[in-house]
Amino acid sequence: KPKMAVFASGNGSNFQAIADSIQRGELQAELALVVTDRPAAFVVERAEKLGVPSFAFLPSEYDSKQLYEEMLKEKLQSLGVEWIVLAGYMRLIGPVLLQAFENRIINIHPSVLPAFPGKDAIGQTLAAGAEFAGVTVHYVDAGMDTGKIIAQQSFAVGGRTREAVEKEIHEIEHQLYPATLQQLFNQ
Ligand code: GAR
8 A cells, every 4th residue: 555644734624525435435545644834733633633643844944945855855755655645744845855756746625726826725716706716636846836737626706705715715625636536545
């Protein structure tokens, strides 16, 4: 079974959806580690509850991205991690991890890319008055949400409130991410 590390900075509902999918036997993979750059993030509690090891680090304690990524690379390689799955990890991945995990770093983003990359994609979508909102799963490259697209799902915004749009996005994410990972791992 493919070994994954999930990187998350916040709530971790996508991490939860991935873990639940594994427990149901739908996603055939092993969750080796949760990595967070925010030690107080709720994802750490979720991991604890599920018995998944987690590792928190503070980027500010390192002199450069290169240095903390070298540290992460060693940790992940020592655990035999093959895939990095970003789930609300709010940092760009640098050359050290991109090279060590070439074509094996995946991200989920709450817009129909290439529209609205970067932070607060849902806010950007609504502020622009876009007709469609949605979710993209893509390979990670050095850019901000620019890697090759693997799967997308969209819906008409209509007259929905931000709250309603967010809810729909999360519902889509929680089924699309585990399903897409399973397809990817089976290739
Ligand atoms: C998700 O909506 C994910 O698509 C988004 O952060 C949220 C994390 O939620 N990611 C990005 O915006 C990446 N640029 P979660 O912590 O509950 O999984």
